[in-house]
Amino acid sequence: MSGSLIVYIAPKGFEKELLFELRALGIAVLEQRERLFLCKRAADLNAQMIPAWAQNIWFEPEFIPAPSINHVVKSLRARQRNWACHPTMYFRRSLLIQEKLPKLKDNIPWEFGTPLPEIPPSRRLGAWTLWREDMVLASPVCSSCFADGELLFRENKQDPPGRAYLKLWEALTLLGKFPGAGDIALDLGSSPGGWTWVLASLGAGVVSVDKAPLAENVAAMPGVEYMRGSAFGLCPHDFGQINWLCSDVICYPERLFRLIMQWLDAGYSGNIICTLKFQGATDFDCVNRFRNIPGGKLIHLFHNKHELTWLRPEFP
Numbered sequence: 001m002s003g004s005l006i007v008y009i010a011p012k013g014f015e016k017e018l019l020f021e022l023r024a025l026g027i028a029v030l031e032q033r034e035r036l037f038l039c040k041r042a043a044d045l046n047a048q049m050i051p052a053w054a055q056n057i058w059f060e061p062e063f064i065p066a067p068s069i070n071h072v073v074k075s076l077r078a079r080q081r082n083w084a085c086h087p088t089m090y091f092r093r094s095l096l097i098q099e100k101l102p103k104l105k106d107n108i109p110w111e112f113g114t115p116l117p118e119i120p121p122s123r124r125l126g127a128w129t130l131w132r133e134d135m136v137l138a139s140p141v142c143s144s145c146f147a148d149g150e151l152l153f154r155e156n157k158q159d160p161p162g163r164a165y166l167k168l169w170e171a172l173t174l175l176g177k178f179p180g181a182g183d184i185a186l187d188l189g190s191s192p193g194g195w196t197w198v199l200a201s202l203g204a205g206v207v208s209v210d211k212a213p214l215a216e217n218v219a220a221m222p223g224v225e226y227m228r229g230s231a232f233g234l235c236p237h238d239f240g241q242i243n244w245l246c247s248d249v250i251c252y253p254e255r256l257f258r259l260i261m262q263w264l265d266a267g268y269s270g271n272i273i274c275t276l277k278f279q280g281a282t283d284f285d286c287v288n289r290f291r292n293i294p295g296g297k298l299i300h301l302f303h304n305k306h307e308l309t310w311l312r313p314e315f316p
């Protein structure tokens, strides 16, 4: 039975979005426990079958008898070293088990700029939950190397204005690519300047566009050029070399889609990172339109709110 199962973990507060996507993808949900969805594994697990709202995916879940705490610890340790608990029931017992497993301190908080490691099987992070008092559901292989997919950074509380910079840190970390000296980034909807701060700190030149101003310390950074105005009034042909097209503009996702298509139709093939911001109900039609753009990836970042991030690395 276990080879036919898969578990999806929704981001906090976005269970409905994940459920909608699972249904739309034709994935059968066998049981939902809060943010955890135990599902029938699709025969073909290609990229199109990865829901954007899954913050972590347990690829190889199996049920393991749990007659005692020590037995669970032994069973999990026999499979691999690192395990993170996602409790949905039996919280006290879960804690007692997790306390007897090796401490998870290797990657928390994550230092921005550190590339995600190629994790050898011996250092992988598995996930488990007490499904019944005497039964564990555990998966040694997960989509994220962070517990519940939560990428917690060592934050910079001094320089960037606001906390939006954490979204770009996370997107770049997951993309596995960072802008650098010689790159030019266009940052649309940039005020107060968190993303511009990230891009300029990495050494890129930044054209930073917003109707609202940048924080003074960001506006004064070397390589930052501020343009006051609307992102939608710009024409791709107005710019020379752009290597990173970034947008965190507040707008309907459909409007963002048209803006991105304008750039792609104009032949833009550089890196793209943009935030789809939903107001009210999630616009799943537009989510699908983004999903269908070749070479892109749609994800709900840990630092996203009612948003998704669409990433596309430089496209050949």
Ligand SMILES: C[S@@+](CC[C@H](N)C(=O)[O-])C[C@H]1O[C@@H](n2cnc3c(N)ncnc32)[C@H](O)[C@@H]1O
Residues within 6 Å of the ligand: 161, 162, 164, 165, 188, 189, 190, 191, 192, 193, 194, 195, 196, 209, 210, 211, 212, 229, 230, 231, 232, 248, 249, 250, 251
């Ligand atoms: C979430 S904030 C961006 C935060 C920014 N990424 C940061 O890290 O500080 C969204 C921004 O979109 C801007 N915005 C809204 N409509 C815009 C438009 N048509 N053109 C440019 N910026 C726009 C708003 O002024 C606001 O500053």
